[in-house]
Amino acid sequence: MSDRDNFDYIPSFSKYKFTGNLLTIFTFPSPCLTKISEPVTTFDESLEKLCKDMLYTMYHSPGIGLAAPQIGINKRIFVIDLNYDREEVTRADGQEDFNYSNFCPLILINPEIKLLNGEIVYEEGCLSVPGVYEEVKRVEHIEVTYQDLKGQPKSLCATGLLSVCLQHENDHLNGILFIEKLSFIKKDLVKKRLLKEKKRKKI
Ligand code: QAP
Ligand code: CO
Numbered sequence: 001m002s003d004r005d006n007f008d009y010i011p012s013f014s015k016y017k018f019t020g021n022l023l024t025i026f027t028f029p030s031p032c033l034t035k036i037s038e039p040v041t042t043f044d045e046s047l048e049k050l051c052k053d054m055l056y057t058m059y060h061s062p063g064i065g066l067a068a069p070q071i072g073i074n075k076r077i078f079v080i081d082l083n084y085d086r087e088e089v090t091r092a093d094g095q096e097d098f099n100y101s102n103f104c105p106l107i108l109i110n111p112e113i114k115l116l117n118g119e120i121v122y123e124e125g126c127l128s129v130p131g132v133y134e135e136v137k138r139v140e141h142i143e144v145t146y147q148d149l150k151g152q153p154k155s156l157c158a159t160g161l162l163s164v165c166l167q168h169e170n171d172h173l174n175g176i177l178f179i180e181k182l183s184f185i186k187k188d189l190v191k192k193r194l195l196k197e198k199k200r201k202k203i
Pocket of ligand 1: 127
């Protein structure tokens with residue numbers, strides 16, 4: 001069994017289909033992106049629904065990670081899937097659509113990251129900072145403890161892209177966007193560009 005088969009703890013997800021609601025993703029400079037999020041204390045049906053909707057929204061964006069603050073909910077939750085397949089298809093009525101498959105979702109609740117060692121530079125992007133991709137330097141080896149949907153304690157070790165993604169999403173829970181990690185000059189330039197773009201779209 002590959003790790004891609006290991007998602008039967010999410011009932012409405014299967015290898016070939018999933019259901020959920022599309023949530024609105026807030027973009028820079030929304031206030032929800034700079035708040036410190038609160039720990040989750042209740043592990044119930046509504047938490048499961050929220051996580052499913054976050055995954056659904058992430059797959060459709062498409063993205064590889066999404067944190068609750070990005071959808072306006074300041075709770076310590078994020079979802080990740082680095083491995084799913086997305087294939088463009090033409091439906092019977094001629095409409096272009098996408099087929100998604102091979103989901104490998106990770107749901108982390110109340111995560112705590114322990115930075116171990118090494119250094120990794122990766123070109124990051126963010127659904128809340130659309131169109132911006134910049135290199136960010138982070139720690140390569142990390143260890144993460146967290147709770148699953150049932151509140152059970154879990155842990156994992158990560159390197160490479162998974163490590164980068166876990167650190168990026170965890171930053172969201174502390175109100176930090178990846179553009180904050182850029183040099184002063186680059187950060188300023190990117191922020192001004194984003195604000196200008198937003199103003200232009202409103203007119
Ligand atoms: C975070 O980011 C991440 O600008 C997840 O127009 C990114 O899924 C961690 C996206 C890279 C590690 C490495 C961004 C989609 C998706 C955009 C994402 C866009 C459309 C970003
Ligand atoms: Co992000």
